[in-house]
Amino acid sequence: AQSVAQPEDQVNVAEGNPLTVKCTYSVSGNPYLFWYVQYPNRGLQFLLKYITGDNLVKGSYGFEAEFNKSQTSFHLKKPSALVSDSALYFCAVRDSDSNSGYALNFGKGTSLLVTP
């Protein structure tokens, strides 16, 4: 079985400050990990992914995430938040073992609010 946990319903941060959106996962094999962002009345936009290789992954719009196998985490980070980063963020996982299926399993989402 595979699952994703996003422990925070909402994260508030002041513009210019660093932000972190937390994600932990559970898979039986090796994880394929993803972050997506959803703006109001919009579809899902891909931010970044971890499949293999370097634990620090850099993605779109200045976001990055660090894969930590021992803590089974994949937290999303940005050094300096912008008001325009305010949106709903989803972490998703897929087990590398294809017997678990190929579809992504999503966390519940974290609403990020960046205040001026």
Next chain:
Amino acid sequence: SAVISQKPSRDICQRGTSLTIQCQVDSQVTMMFWYRQQPGQSLTLIATANQGSEATYESGFVIDKFPISRPNLTFSTLTVSNMSPEDSSIYLCSLGEQGEGYTFGSGTRLTVV
């Protein structure tokens, strides 16, 4: 990466009717997925649709309610049948190839009245 065109973008439907949602991809893909996002909720997988085989449905979703068509490697439809207000959601199609990039359609916002 592949581009998906999903239609309609939104619709308001009467209860008891059906709505068919289409996803057209600009390249051939093996795997397509259909998700539902209920208001204020996360994405829930409805089914996996591979060309040339029956769709595989997740627990809680049945073919009679959500029939899926996958006639070729660039196209799929999801029908929401005999709709009730509880079916009001955003429905999204997605592509995925062996754990690499998963692209999502822009979504169909369905309201059942």
